[in-house]
Amino acid sequence: MLIDRRFLASAVSVLALSVAAPALGQQMSAKDAWAQLRSLAAGAGLTISSQSVTDNGTSMVANGVRIFPTSEPDDLVLTLDTLGIEPRGDQIALMPSARIGVETRLAGGIERDFEILNPGMGEIVGALTDANAALSFGFPTLTMRMVRSEQGGRPLDEAMDVTFEGFDVNLSATVDGNADVFVGASSVRYDAVLSTPSGMGDQRMRQTMDGTMEAVALEFSGRELDMIADTEGAIRRAFDAGMEMTLRLTAGPATGNTGQSGGPFDMTLATTAESSLLEATVRGGRVDVQITAGAGRYAGGSGPMQGEVSFDAIGFNFGMPLIMTPDDQPARYAFNFDNLTPSPELLQMARAGAFAGDSLSVALDLGADMRLTSEIGPSWSDSDVPPFDLSRVRLENLLVRVGDSEFTGTGAVTLIGGLLAQIGRPMPDAEGDLTFNLIGGERLLQRVQSLGLVPEDQLFFARMMINGLGRPVGDDHLQSDVAIRPGGVVTVNGAPLPF
Numbered sequence: 001m002l003i004d005r006r007f008l009a010s011a012v013s014v015l016a017l018s019v020a021a022p023a024l025g026q027q028m029s030a031k032d033a034w035a036q037l038r039s040l041a042a043g044a045g046l047t048i049s050s051q052s053v054t055d056n057g058t059s060m061v062a063n064g065v066r067i068f069p070t071s072e073p074d075d076l077v078l079t080l081d082t083l084g085i086e087p088r089g090d091q092i093a094l095m096p097s098a099r100i101g102v103e104t105r106l107a108g109g110i111e112r113d114f115e116i117l118n119p120g121m122g123e124i125v126g127a128l129t130d131a132n133a134a135l136s137f138g139f140p141t142l143t144m145r146m147v148r149s150e151q152g153g154r155p156l157d158e159a160m161d162v163t164f165e166g167f168d169v170n171l172s173a174t175v176d177g178n179a180d181v182f183v184g185a186s187s188v189r190y191d192a193v194l195s196t197p198s199g200m201g202d203q204r205m206r207q208t209m210d211g212t213m214e215a216v217a218l219e220f221s222g223r224e225l226d227m228i229a230d231t232e233g234a235i236r237r238a239f240d241a242g243m244e245m246t247l248r249l250t251a252g253p254a255t256g257n258t259g260q261s262g263g264p265f266d267m268t269l270a271t272t273a274e275s276s277l278l279e280a281t282v283r284g285g286r287v288d289v290q291i292t293a294g295a296g297r298y299a300g301g302s303g304p305m306q307g308e309v310s311f312d313a314i315g316f317n318f319g320m321p322l323i324m325t326p327d328d329q330p331a332r333y334a335f336n337f338d339n340l341t342p343s344p345e346l347l348q349m350a351r352a353g354a355f356a357g358d359s360l361s362v363a364l365d366l367g368a369d370m371r372l373t374s375e376i377g378p379s380w381s382d383s384d385v386p387p388f389d390l391s392r393v394r395l396e397n398l399l400v401r402v403g404d405s406e407f408t409g410t411g412a413v414t415l416i417g418g419l420l421a422q423i424g425r426p427m428p429d430a431e432g433d434l435t436f437n438l439i440g441g442e443r444l445l446q447r448v449q450s451l452g453l454v455p456e457d458q459l460f461f462a463r464m465m466i467n468g469l470g471r472p473v474g475d476d477h478l479q480s481d482v483a484i485r486p487g488g489v490v491t492v493n494g495a496p497l498p499f
Contacts (some may be wrong), residue, residue, distance in 0.1 A: 030060040030085045033092050037085075045070050050083075059086040077103040091127040091134075096283035112158070113148040122167075142167045149195075154216040157206055160192040177226030177243075184217035204262060211256030211271075219248045232377040235322045244283040246381075251276050267431050269300035271417040272442075286329065294321075300344075307346025312339040322376055326392050336363035336399075354447050358403035367394035373420070388418040395434060403447075405440030413484055427488030435484040441466055 034053065041048045051064030062085070067078040076149075084095035089090075100116040122139030142164045158442050166186030171177040192211040196256045211335050222245040228384035229239035259268045274294025281288050299308040316335045321329040325419040337360070369392040375381060382386050391414065398409035411434030413423060422428045449459055470478025471493045490497050 028380065030058065030087055031055055032059060033087065034062060041067070042070070047073070054437040059084065061085075075105050077101075077283075079103070082468075088125065090129075091125055094124040094126075095121065096124070097215060109152045110156075111148065111150045112146060113212055115145050115147050116144065119143075119145040122467075131175045132173075133171070133173045137169050139167045156195045157204075158193050158195045160190075162190045162192075177222070177224045179220070179222045179225055182217070184215075186215060188213045188216055194196070204259060206262045208259040209256065211254065213251055214252040215250070215252030215275075217248075217250050218370075219246075221246045230378060232379070233375055235376050239285050239323055245281070246283070247278075247280045249278040265302040267300065267302040269283055269298060271299075273295045282322070285323040286319060286321045286323070289317065291316040305349060307349065308343035309346065310339075310341050311337060314338070320370065321372055324372045326371075326377055328371050331368040331370045332366065333362050334363075334365040334396070336365075337361060338363075352451060353453055354405065359401075361401040361406075363397055363399040365396035365398075367396050368387060368392065385420060385423065388419075390417060398436075402444060405438075405444040407436065407438050409436040411435055411482070416486060417481060427484055429488065430484050431486055432484045434484075436480040436482065437469075437473075437480045438466065438470055438480075440476050441470075 038048045047066075048068045048333060049066045052062075054061045054063065062083045063081070065078075065080040065083045067080075068074075078100060080100050081097040082095075083097065084093075086093045086095070090424065096118060098118050098121060100118065102114040102116065103110050104114075106112065118139060118141075120140030122137060122142065123150055124135070126135040126139040127133070143164045144160070146160040148157060149156040159190070164185040164187075164352070166184075168182070168184050170182045175276040189212050192208070194207040194209075195204045196207065222243075224238060224241045224243040225245070227241045227243050228234065229238075254271075254273045256271045257269070258271075273296040276293040277291070279290045293313065295310070295312050296314075297308065297310040301307055313336070315334070317332055317334040320331040339359040339361055341357075341359040342350075345355065347353050347356050368390050370390045371390055373385075374387045374390050376387075392412060393415070395410055395414040400407045411432060413430050413432030413434070416429045416431060422430075445459060445463060448454055449456070466478065469492055470480045473479045480492050481494075483494075485491075
């Protein structure tokens with residue numbers, strides 16, 4: 001890694017101290033704010049020093065500022081030519097200089113120095129009272145660049161340049177557990193070279209990466225967060241108090257290139273992606289997660305093994321209750337990969353050239369009616385039986401499509417007495433109906449046979465099973481109506497299963 005966790009934690013601490021500086025008194029003077037900032041830093045284990053201070057009355061400027069951990073002053077040092085401080089009503093504005101230096105000393109004798117460039121002279125504005133805290137900063141352009149990388153006094157083959165355009169942050173929190181966070185940038189550009197041990201003596205692997213991301217944003221909103229605890233029954237108490245959270249991460253179109261050399265094989269990979277979304281909500285006693293991604297493309301390989309894979313869309317959904325209720329609650333698990341298409345050369349390497357130009361789509365959407373049988377807590381999974389019960393499972397959609405051949409399924413099954421009642425039974429006691437359709441199955445088997453990858457006797461067995469379980473309803477179209485009845489009775493198209 002270029003920057004370890006200590007650097008990230010210290011950087012966050014500095015920002016937190018920046019907002020905390022105006023803490024205890026509204027209409028604080030610039031001089032008092034500077035003194036308060038240094039005092040709060042000392043309490044957090046950081047030292048803030050300066051070569052001189054210019055007091056302009058309504059504002060002040062600290063010159064030659066250094067910020068570092070008091071106990072390990074050489075591990076991380078932030079340097080600013082100037083830091084302006086200006087009271088604005090009940091808020092304080094901090095104006096960092098156009099360049100901020102960052103010096104890091106890591107394990108193994110690795111030293112990496114960076115510079116953060118702030119040509120648009122962005123500012124940090126914050127306020128803190130006994131009940132509320134707020135922090136916002138905006139930088140028209142913010143660039144972080146590596147200026148030195150050494151190990152044991154020897155230069156490393158490393159570089160980094162990351163630029164944020166339209167970088168904005170807004171944070172607010174209240175003492176009673178409410179918080180709202182927004183971090184976003186209109187675009188992000190990155191270009192880096194990393195040097196990592198190869199595992200073969202002193203030889204190191206060289207990794208490169210570059211790319212762009214548009215319209216990146218992270219949003220978080222939470223209420224009654226102070227109720228969260230790692231104790232028995234804490235989740236129920238939090239929901240009863242009105243606790244809820246929403247996390248939303250969005251990104252626009254992106255491109256990227258990565259490469260690796262110095263190991264057994266050189267590798268390259270180029271990617272493109274459309275907009276994507278991750279949204280997670282904890283509300284009303286349950287959690288729901290949604291992930292979607294638009295069309296994408298991966299191209300590259302290692303040595304003579306080169307190829308490309310593209311897809312139209314990817315999706316994932318998950319939801320379940322988080323507290324015990326007397327009645328069943330809905331649950332869901334679903335995913336989809338739409339039109340995954342390997343390039344002809346990639347299929348040829350897999351000896352599947354007959355499928356060139358065809359795409360693969362896979363989708364599964366399962367719903368259920370369920371309830372927790374014990375409250376989620378530290379000992380939730382300690383029991384020998386599942387901590388939840390299912391009464392009904394719904395197959396909303398099953399899809400496997402290869403070219404013009406596809407297999408689909410829908411239906412629902414009720415577990416008589418619930419899932420827990422099935423434990424120890426040789427056959428589940430259930431009732432339900434499922435319908436499956438296979439279109440183009442014979443065409444698919446013929447194409448597989450033409451490749452010579454599957455022995456003829458295995459293809460014969462597959463044909464026998466497919467025709468035995470399906471009834472013709474059209475040209476190369478088989479349908480299976482599966483009926484599940486109490487007592488472990490299962491029939492397919494009215495006939496009992498042959499096993």
